[in-house]
Amino acid sequence: MKTLEIKNLHARVEEKSILNGVNLSVQKGEVHAIMGPNGSGKSTLANVLAGRDSYEVTDGEVLYEGKNLLEMETEDRAREGLFMAFQYPVEIPGVNNSYFLKAALNAVRKHRGLPDLDAIEFMQHVKQKAKILSVDPTLLSRSVNEGFSGGEKKRNEIFQMAVLEPRLCIMDETDSGLDIDALKIVASGVNTLRSPERTIVVITHYQRLLNYIVPDFVHVLSGGRIIRSGGKELALELEEKGYGSIEAHSEPQPAPTA
Amino acid sequence: MKVAEAEDVRFGRFEEFAAARAKVEPSWLRDRRRAAILRFRQLGLPTTREEEWRFTPVRSIATTEFEPATARSIPVTRAAVEPFAFAGLDGPELVFVNGRFAPDISRPSSLPAGVRVTSLSEILTSDGALVDDNLGRYVKFEQHGFTALNTAWMIDAAVVLIPKNLVVEAPIHLLYLSDAERPAAAHPRTLVLVGEGSAARMIESYAGPAGQVYLTNALTEIVVGANAQLDHYKVQRESTSAYHVSSTHLTLDRSAVFTTHSITLGGHLVRNDINALLGAEGTSCTLNGLYLAGGDRLVDNHTAIDHAKPHSESHELYKGVLNDRAHGVFNGKIYVRPDAQKTDAKQTNQVLLLSKDATINTKPQLEIFADDVKCTHGATVGQINDEALFYLRARGIGRDEARQLLIHAFAEDIIERIHIAPVRKALEQALLKELPLKD
Numbered sequence: 107m108k109t110l111e112i113k114n115l116h117a118r119v120e121e122k123s124i125l126n127g128v129n130l131s132v133q134k135g136e137v138h139a140i141m142g143p144n145g146s147g148k149s150t151l152a153n154v155l156a157g158r159d160s161y162e163v164t165d166g167e168v169l170y171e172g173k174n175l176l177e178m179e180t181e182d183r184a185r186e187g188l189f190m191a192f193q194y195p196v197e198i199p200g201v202n203n204s205y206f207l208k209a210a211l212n213a214v215r216k217h218r219g220l221p222d223l224d225a226i227e228f229m230q231h232v233k234q235k236a237k238i239l240s241v242d243p244t245l246l247s248r249s250v251n252e253g254f255s256g257g258e259k260k261r262n263e264i265f266q267m268a269v270l271e272p273r274l275c276i277m278d279e280t281d282s283g284l285d286i287d288a289l290k291i292v293a294s295g296v297n298t299l300r301s302p303e304r305t306i307v308v309i310t311h312y313q314r315l316l317n318y319i320v321p322d323f324v325h326v327l328s329g330g331r332i333i334r335s336g337g338k339e340l341a342l343e344l345e346e347k348g349y350g351s352i353e354a355h356s357e358p359q360p361a362p363t364a
Numbered sequence: 365m366k367v368a369e370a371e372d373v374r375f376g377r378f379e380e381f382a383a384a385r386a387k388v389e390p391s392w393l394r395d396r397r398r399a400a401i402l403r404f405r406q407l408g409l410p411t412t413r414e415e416e417w418r419f420t421p422v423r424s425i426a427t428t429e430f431e432p433a434t435a436r437s438i439p440v441t442r443a444a445v446e447p448f449a450f451a452g453l454d455g456p457e458l459v460f461v462n463g464r465f466a467p468d469i470s471r472p473s474s475l476p477a478g479v480r481v482t483s484l485s486e487i488l489t490s491d492g493a494l495v496d497d498n499l500g501r502y503v504k505f506e507q508h509g510f511t512a513l514n515t516a517w518m519i520d521a522a523v524v525l526i527p528k529n530l531v532v533e534a535p536i537h538l539l540y541l542s543d544a545e546r547p548a549a550a551h552p553r554t555l556v557l558v559g560e561g562s563a564a565r566m567i568e569s570y571a572g573p574a575g576q577v578y579l580t581n582a583l584t585e586i587v588v589g590a591n592a593q594l595d596h597y598k599v600q601r602e603s604t605s606a607y608h609v610s611s612t613h614l615t616l617d618r619s620a621v622f623t624t625h626s627i628t629l630g631g632h633l634v635r636n637d638i639n640a641l642l643g644a645e646g647t648s649c650t651l652n653g654l655y656l657a658g659g660d661r662l663v664d665n666h667t668a669i670d671h672a673k674p675h676s677e678s679h680e681l682y683k684g685v686l687n688d689r690a691h692g693v694f695n696g697k698i699y700v701r702p703d704a705q706k707t708d709a710k711q712t713n714q715v716l717l718l719s720k721d722a723t724i725n726t727k728p729q730l731e732i733f734a735d736d737v738k739c740t741h742g743a744t745v746g747q748i749n750d751e752a753l754f755y756l757r758a759r760g761i762g763r764d765e766a767r768q769l770l771i772h773a774f775a776e777d778i779i780e781r782i783h784i785a786p787v788r789k790a791l792e793q794a795l796l797k798e799l800p801l802k803d
């Protein structure tokens with residue numbers, strides 16, 4: 107079954123066209139990596155999928171579990187199990203991290219027809235996830251991302267992902283800014299989330315992360331299109347030769363069908 | 365001065381009032397009232413032609429027929445007071461209805477020997493000379509029409525006297541309640557003297573029944589003695605149809621520490637003045653404020669901090685949330701006199717506009733005549749942060765709830781600085797009720 111199907115997606119921001127016909131099809135339970143040079147539109151794609159309205163979709167369609175994703179409100183996408191780990195998590199002074207997580211978790215649970223967790227159940231759930239990701243529990247009593255180090259912010263994203271248990275995880279450069287130890291912790295945290303029921307899209311510049319989170323497919327996004335797709339060995343090739351060679355020699359490829 | 369005389373009549377017949385008061389009050393007070401009404405007749409109410417009132421038209425006050433607020437025909441009960449009391453607050457609570465002390469619905473409380481928390485009428489019988497020396501000394505009633513009007517028409521006053529070297533743990537609550545069937549004008553008056561080396565906490569509350577139209581014209585004088593500390597709160601929960609004009613005049617002696625939080629939740633037209641005289645070395649003065657307004661309401665905060673001597677510090681943080689067509693005004697003056705070297709003054713003013721029709725006029729005014737000083741000011745006016753809103757929604761939190769969270773976080777910054785837990789809790793509840801003032 108397809109979790110995500112992106113067809114001919116075009117998007118722009120302030121008159122500037124950024125996505126120029128993205129095609130991508132992701133089966134349930136697969137891990138896909140999207141790589142590509144700076145400014146090629148990776149974050150734009152992730153944000154369009156999450157529903158950020160500063161990006162205007164001008165053409166194409168996106169099906170998420172068979173439903174028209176682009177028609178859904180941002181919060182409904184999240185409640186339906188889509189999660190984007192932000193490349194640049196936002197600091198929100200005055201909003202308590204644990205209050206925020208509880209509000210988010212209960213909103214998601216409500217949508218799934220589950221009862222609210224009470225304070226004790228919530229803490230148990232959260233503590234368990236915090237342990238897996240080695241998240242310092244004192245971060246929970248602080249404001250959302252406020253004053254967190256770069257690495258703490260990234261880890262907090264994956265921690266939220268673990269707490270909310272989404273079905274489609276889109277991780278936008280979660281590895282940048284992490285030191286080697288933190289990268290291992292985050293990667294193993296992500297791997298504990300891997301399951302046949304969960305689909306993962308990782309956006310990254312580095313092969314390093316993909317040693318830990320081994321992808322089924324690798325795609326290269328350039329100039330707002332996927333110009334090449336392949337297996338995990340494509341990431342190695344990119345590491346060796348850079349994007350230049352591919353950009354020079356590639357024609358846009360059709361989405362892999364499976 | 366014909367116009368002003370006509371104005372004066374609209375607040376009641378002063379001659380009758382003064383004659384009645386003269387029977388029960390000392391002659392110095394009678395003379396002070398008389399001087400004040402003469403001054404009021406010269407000044408009248410301020411107009412928008414005056415720089416200090418440019419954005420705050422009080423014409424609607426000037427055209428409303430106010431009765432002098434008197435004791436109600438139906439007495440106010442304790443039940444009417446409860447919503448404005450702070451659950452769990454223990455300490456003396458003096459209730460004034462329409463400016464007059466109401467002992468039967470007040471709550472006495474034991475206080476350290478020598479501390480007086482009482483009404484003017486009561487204290488005149490025991491410490492008349494002390495009141496004569498202090499009442500009206502820290503404010504020039506000549507200043508503007510409202511202060512003159514208060515001095516002429518005050519019917520009673522709350523008096524808080526704390527002798528030297530005492531710590532008063534119990535927060536003192538002064539609750540000024542308005543309640544009248546027809547538009548009435550009350551002139552609440554407060555005098556607070558904190559003796560050398562003492563420490564106290566107090567709250568001034570102003571409130572009235574929802575929907576009622578009335579004028580509260582309040583005047584407060586506070587003196588914090590050498591090395592003394594006062595933690596002060598002003599919580600304004602008037603009817604949103606009411607007019608609330610208040611001025612607080614503060615004098616700090618050597619090494620005194622003063623903190624106030626001015627919380628404005630009610631009032632149709634609100635003007636708050638704080639004038640702080642840092643008249644001796646080494647004082648510390650913190651002015652924090654939070655105001656929320658929607659509809660066509662106007663909230664004007666004017667603060668003036670006068671650094672007269674060296675080594676004093678002042679911190680000021682005002683935050684406003686404005687919705688609909690609400691209008692906010694903030695004017696923050698800081699004077700640093702030639703003598704006041706090593707002054708450290710910081711002023712911050714932040715406003716959150718929730719609608720495109722809400723407006724704010726903000727003006728810092730720094731006048732610095734000393735060279736070795738640190739003075740900073742900053743003002744920010746903004747909307748709800750879209751990035752933060754998207755982040756919250758991307759985690760499944762609905763748009764309205766996400767907005768509410770962000771507005772609340774903005775306001776909470778002031779609320780969480782409140783040191784008296786029952787007051788903080790009550791205001792947190794009030795915030796939840798008021799916010800997000802919808803779209």
Ligand SMILES: Nc1ncnc2c1ncn2[C@@H]1O[C@H](COP(=O)(O)OP(=O)(O)OP(=O)(O)O)[C@@H](O)[C@H]1O
Binds near residue numbers: 124147148151193
């Ligand atoms: N809000 C915006 N306003 C103007 N231009 C934007 C905006 N957001 C993105 N862009 C531009 O769109 C292009 C694609 O940006 P995007 O962030 O999607 O790239 P990316 O592939 O994620 O890059 P990186 O690898 O650096 O994260 C860039 O040229 C960027 O400057």
Ligand SMILES: [Mg+2]
Binds near residue numbers: 148149150193278279
């Ligand atoms: Mg990016």
